[in-house]
Amino acid sequence: MSFFFQELVNGITTGALYSLVALGFSMVYGVLKLLNFAHGDLYMVGAYIGFFIIQFFGGAAHVGIPVPLLLAIMFVVAAGLVGGLGVAMERFAYRPLRDAPRIAPLITAIGISFFLESAALLLFGAQYRVYNTAEFISLSSGIRIGSVTIDSVQIMVLVLGLLLMTGLQLLVNRTKLGKQTRAVAADREAAEMLGINVNFVITATFFLGSALAGIAGVMGGLLFNTVTSTIGFIAGLKAFTAAVVGGIGSIPGAMLGGLVIGVAESFVTGYISSTYTNLIVFGLLIVVMLVRPSGLLGQVQLQKV
Amino acid sequence: MSIDSPGPQVGADEWVARQAHRREYLPSWLGRAQRAGERIGWWPRLALAGLAAVVLPSLGLGGFQLQVGIDAMVIALLAVGLNIVVGWAGLLDLGYVAFFGFGAYGFALLSSNQLGASGIHLPAYLSLPIVMIAAALLGLAVGLPSRRLIGDYLAIVTLFFGEAFVEFTNNVAPSKLGGPNGITGIDPIRGFTWEITSNYGYYYLLVIVLVVTMAVLRLVEYSRTGRAWRAVREDPLAAASMTIPVNRVKLAAFAAGAVVAALAGTIYAAQQASVFPTDFDTPVLILIYAGLILGGAGSIAGACVGALVVMVIYDGLLRSPTEAGYLFYGLILLTLLAKLRPWRRLAAVLAATVALGFAAHTIAQAISASAVAGGPRSGGWIADALRDWVIVPANAQTAGNWGFVVLVCMLIALVQVGSRWRTILLPPTLCLASFVWETTLVVQPSVTRQLMIGAILIVMMNARPQGLLGQRRVEALT
Numbered sequence: 001m002s003f004f005f006q007e008l009v010n011g012i013t014t015g016a017l018y019s020l021v022a023l024g025f026s027m028v029y030g031v032l033k034l035l036n037f038a039h040g041d042l043y044m045v046g047a048y049i050g051f052f053i054i055q056f057f058g059g060a061a062h063v064g065i066p067v068p069l070l071l072a073i074m075f076v077v078a079a080g081l082v083g084g085l086g087v088a089m090e091r092f093a094y095r096p097l098r099d100a101p102r103i104a105p106l107i108t109a110i111g112i113s114f115f116l117e118s119a120a121l122l123l124f125g126a127q128y129r130v131y132n133t134a135e136f137i138s139l140s141s142g143i144r145i146g147s148v149t150i151d152s153v154q155i156m157v158l159v160l161g162l163l164l165m166t167g168l169q170l171l172v173n174r175t176k177l178g179k180q181t182r183a184v185a186a187d188r189e190a191a192e193m194l195g196i197n198v199n200f201v202i203t204a205t206f207f208l209g210s211a212l213a214g215i216a217g218v219m220g221g222l223l224f225n226t227v228t229s230t231i232g233f234i235a236g237l238k239a240f241t242a243a244v245v246g247g248i249g250s251i252p253g254a255m256l257g258g259l260v261i262g263v264a265e266s267f268v269t270g271y272i273s274s275t276y277t278n279l280i281v282f283g284l285l286i287v288v289m290l291v292r293p294s295g296l297l298g299q300v301q302l303q304k305v
Numbered sequence: 306m307s308i309d310s311p312g313p314q315v316g317a318d319e320w321v322a323r324q325a326h327r328r329e330y331l332p333s334w335l336g337r338a339q340r341a342g343e344r345i346g347w348w349p350r351l352a353l354a355g356l357a358a359v360v361l362p363s364l365g366l367g368g369f370q371l372q373v374g375i376d377a378m379v380i381a382l383l384a385v386g387l388n389i390v391v392g393w394a395g396l397l398d399l400g401y402v403a404f405f406g407f408g409a410y411g412f413a414l415l416s417s418n419q420l421g422a423s424g425i426h427l428p429a430y431l432s433l434p435i436v437m438i439a440a441a442l443l444g445l446a447v448g449l450p451s452r453r454l455i456g457d458y459l460a461i462v463t464l465f466f467g468e469a470f471v472e473f474t475n476n477v478a479p480s481k482l483g484g485p486n487g488i489t490g491i492d493p494i495r496g497f498t499w500e501i502t503s504n505y506g507y508y509y510l511l512v513i514v515l516v517v518t519m520a521v522l523r524l525v526e527y528s529r530t531g532r533a534w535r536a537v538r539e540d541p542l543a544a545a546s547m548t549i550p551v552n553r554v555k556l557a558a559f560a561a562g563a564v565v566a567a568l569a570g571t572i573y574a575a576q577q578a579s580v581f582p583t584d585f586d587t588p589v590l591i592l593i594y595a596g597l598i599l600g601g602a603g604s605i606a607g608a609c610v611g612a613l614v615v616m617v618i619y620d621g622l623l624r625s626p627t628e629a630g631y632l633f634y635g636l637i638l639l640t641l642l643a644k645l646r647p648w649r650r651l652a653a654v655l656a657a658t659v660a661l662g663f664a665a666h667t668i669a670q671a672i673s674a675s676a677v678a679g680g681p682r683s684g685g686w687i688a689d690a691l692r693d694w695v696i697v698p699a700n701a702q703t704a705g706n707w708g709f710v711v712l713v714c715m716l717i718a719l720v721q722v723g724s725r726w727r728t729i730l731l732p733p734t735l736c737l738a739s740f741v742w743e744t745t746l747v748v749q750p751s752v753t754r755q756l757m758i759g760a761i762l763i764v765m766m767n768a769r770p771q772g773l774l775g776q777r778r779v780e781a782l783t
Contacts, residue, residue: 035457092717096767102456103397104766107598110399111762114591118755119713122745123706233587237468244461275476282469289462293454 002147007270008263013154015262016161017223020216021239022246022254023168024086024209030185030249031205033102034094037109040236041116042086042210046078046217047227048120051129053077060132067136071156078218079211086210087203095199113236120229129227137222157219164212165255171208172251181205185249234278238265241285247298256296347523355516362508370621371504377616378511379573384596384612385518385605386565392602392775393531394558395538396451397460400467401593403447404440404563406585408570410474410482411436413580416492419481429494429575436571437564444563448556467590474582487581494575507576514572518565519605525561526605534558588755592619595758598765601775610774615761623754626747630683633742637735650728657732662694665736675699682747695739705744712741 025039053074058064065073093112097105133139133153142151150158172178183191184201192198220235221227238261246257261281268277288295342350362371383405390398415432418424427435450462474482482488494501494510501507525531533554536544545551574580592615600611622628645651669676679697681688698704715734719727746753765772 029457033457035460088717092720093763093767100766100770103391103395104770106397106457106460107594108763108766110591110594111759111766113759114588115756115759115763118752118759119709122709122749122752122756237465240461241465279469279472279476282465282472285465286462286469289454289458290450293458 003270005146005148007266009148009150009154011263011266012259013157013223013262014266015242015259016157017216017219017258018235018238018242018262019255019258020161020164020212020219021235022242022258023165023251024212025239026243026246026249026251026254027181027205027209029243030251031181031188031202032094032098032105034105035109035240037106037236038089038112038116039209039213040234040239041113041120041232042082042213043217043220043235043239044120044227044229044232045085045116046082046214047221047231048124048129048217049078049081049214050074050218050221051131051227054131054136060130060135063136070136074218075160075215078214080214082214082217083207083211086206086213089210090203090206095202113233117229117232120232124229126229131221131225131227133222133225153222157223160215160219164215168208168212169251177201177204238281241281244285245288245295247295250295250297253295253297260296348520351516351520351523355512358512358516359509362505368504371508373617373621375504375507375511375576376620377613378508378515379569379576380593380596380616381609381612382511382515382518382569382572383566383593384600384608385515385522386562386569387593387597388602388605388608389522389534389565390558390562391597392604392608393526393534393538394555396448396555396558397456398463398559398562399460399590400447400463400465400470401562401566402585402587402590403467403470404444404566405570405573405589406470406474406580406582407440407443407563408436408567409574409580409585410488410570411439411567412571412574413488413491414481416495416575417488417490419483419488426492429496433568433571437567440563440567440570441560444560445556447563448559451555451559452552467587471582471586474585485582487579487584489579491574491578491580493578494572501575504576507572511572514568515609518568519609522605530554530557591758591762592616595761598772599761601772604772604775607772607774611772615758619754619758623750623757625684626682626750627684627687629747629750629753630685630687630742633683633747634687634739637738654728654731654735658735659694661732662736662739666693666696669696679744681743683743691739691743695736695743697740697743701744701748705741705748708737708741709745712737 021039021043024042025036028034028036028039054060054063054070057070057073063070089112093108094105097108137152139151139153142149142155144150170178172181180191180196180201181204183194183196184198188198191201216235220231239258242257242261243254244257245260246253246255261284264284265277265281268274268280272280361374366374383401387398387401390396390401412432414420415425415427415435417426447463447466451459454462475485492500501510533544533549534557536547536549537551537554541551544554573584577584593612596612596615597608598611599615600609601607618632622632641651641654645654666677676698677696678699679701681691681695681697683691712734715730715737719730719734722730746756
């Protein structure tokens with residue numbers, strides 16, 4: 001039974017990570033109806049930024065500043081830079097295509113994803129970069145309940161993830177910007193006619209979504225330790241699955257979807273075999289799409305022709 | 306977006322007429338060539354192209370060039386098949402490469418020692434039809450969701466189908482499918498008494514297959530089915546009310562695309578004599594899409610030419626620094642010549658670029674000799690011409706990386722700013738581009754080619770979504 005709970009904890013931690021990436025994905029889809037295939041690569045960029053900040057402050061073994069400060073800098077810088085990258089992406093590639101046929105921005109997104117991945121390969125090389133989390137955060141100082149351990153990085157990921165999701169939920173439901181975002185998501189033209197600055201709302205959405213992906217990238221680096229230019233693609237696919245399973249465009253759906261995918265993955269790895277993890281997760285997605293295309297929490301949308 | 310586009314004169318009939326004309330023909334002598342080409346029919350053109358392809362190896366192609374030609378034609382065949390699904394039926398199939406893999410693995414299983422005690426070794430006239438029929442059935446199965454799912458949702462399901470295929474071949478039944486080690490020792494394509502063993506044989510086989518496929522598809526294009534595909538793409542509801550069986554038409558597109566992909570897969574597997582899961586992963590899919598988009602989705606010739614161009618650049622030219630250098634500087638020069646008008650502005654930009662480069666080089670040399678110690682990495686006469694112009698530091702890696710980041714930022718800025726600032730920003734951007742090319746890009750050709758593919762997709766979609774040979778579609782806004 002303790003194995004079950006341990007797997008559950010691991011699954012929820014990974015799930016929180018997927019949720020964060022899926023949130024940005026889902027938000028962008030909400031306002032633009034665009035599947036941003038490049039979203040996973042923002043996660044990868046965030047992970048690299050975290051790595052280079054550790055290097056900048058002396059490397060994992062001899063960090064020159066207090067560790068909480070280091071973590072704070074990592075999260076803030078990654079959020080800012082990746083958010084900026086997301087905004088640039090929207091400005092440069094997606095905005096000119098806003099009224100183009102639906103297929104055009106999708107193919108552009110694939111191109112951006114490929115471009116970012118190879119740019120990372122060019123700039124940072126093909127070797128694995130290692131965070132060495134254990135050298136500056138003592139993993140054993142976590143919580144032990146019976147035989148189940150939740151190490152300190154997992155606690156941090158869970159707490160921070162929960163905070164960010166709550167914050168986002170409040171932002172979307174309680175603030176003016178959130179209201180505007182929901183209006184744009186419901187009907188862009190009508191929102192524009194009501195005097196909402198649609199471009200600003202879309203930019204803000206891209207910034208927030210990308211920043212979440214950047215934060216998730218740092219978390220992923222701390223949690224899984226290795227960074228390379230291809231982690232974005234697989235993380236993107238998982239987040240994608242999470243967003244779709246939860247109901248694409250729905251924020252609580254993305255959170256739930258991330259947890260479902262994380263836990264499912266953890267149980268498959270634990271009880272069946274790690275070789276089939278991805279196959280089963282992808283199969284899960286295809287089944288959900290066929291049975292309930294709107295996802296667990298999504299609304300059924302009638303598509304105008 | 307052309308730099309000197311006059312902008313639409315809204316409501317002017319004359320403008321509409323000119324627009325239609327412009328849409329049909331390229332400007333200047335290119336347009337005249339286009340009209341001359343139209344006067345002879347499509348099949349003489351196709352036959353001429355095929356004949357040229359047949360003659361090409363006897364002009365002294367080496368083994369490497371021949372291999373590039375074979376790879377290019379495999380991708381061209383795939384692009385032509387993808388054109389059915391994406392270009393005509395308008396269904397975004399992101400799992401298309403799985404059909405390619407299915408064909409290759411199917412052929413591999415039927416003509417190697419993998420299955421049974423002593424293996425199955427079917428001749429090609431049996432194994433090819435089996436594989437193609439199986440692929441058609443698989444295409445129907447994958448296409449089934451298209452009955453319910455439209456647009457993005459279909460893209461998701463097919464993308465995951467493609468990923469699932471790679472996962473499947475990697476992990477399931479390693480004794481049969483070989484896992485990551487793939488299947489090796491595949492028979493060549495064998496008939497009654499003959500078998501194709503040399504690369505020349507596969508080259509000619511591919512030329513024949515490609516020409517025949519294109520001819521058949523050209524006939525299909527204007528058949529009932531072909532017209533129905535395009536009708537469904539433009540407006541499924543209207544098509545349905547014109548009694549077109551929308552779902553059946555979509556399934557037919559999936560099946561037809563799958564058959565072409567499987568055919569390409571069988572030839573690929575037979576030529577390589579081995580298949581691996583990574584051969585059918587996303588990068589190949591993106592390569593096929595890049596070809597299709599560059600040439601123009603919706604046009605058979607466009608898909609073929611686009612894929613050939615992409616593959617010859619990707620596989621052939623971007624391997625040797627000299628040829629890559631010719632391509633890079635040639636492309637920049639051609640773009641400037643085509644896009645910068647009037648000629649005074651062009652001359653000013655070019656002169657400023659040359660002057661800026663020499664000035665920067667002199668200053669850098671005066672500050673520190675090691676800043677220019679590297680010398681250009683491109684080969685040939687370009688290197689000699691650039692020796693005193695471009696700055697290449699002795700230790701170029703870091704500087705080149707920063708240069709690349711700045712270059713991307715400057716390119717983004719270039720698109721965003723107005724015409725005057727664009728003229729001012731162009732010379733430094735060109736100098737920087739040359740700097741980044743010589744320090745970083747030409748040194749890592751394998752990465753540069755991937756960057757190029759990504760850039761093709763982004764730029765083409767923004768600048769010329771109809772591709773080089775495609776026709777611009779006028780979309781009714783909903």
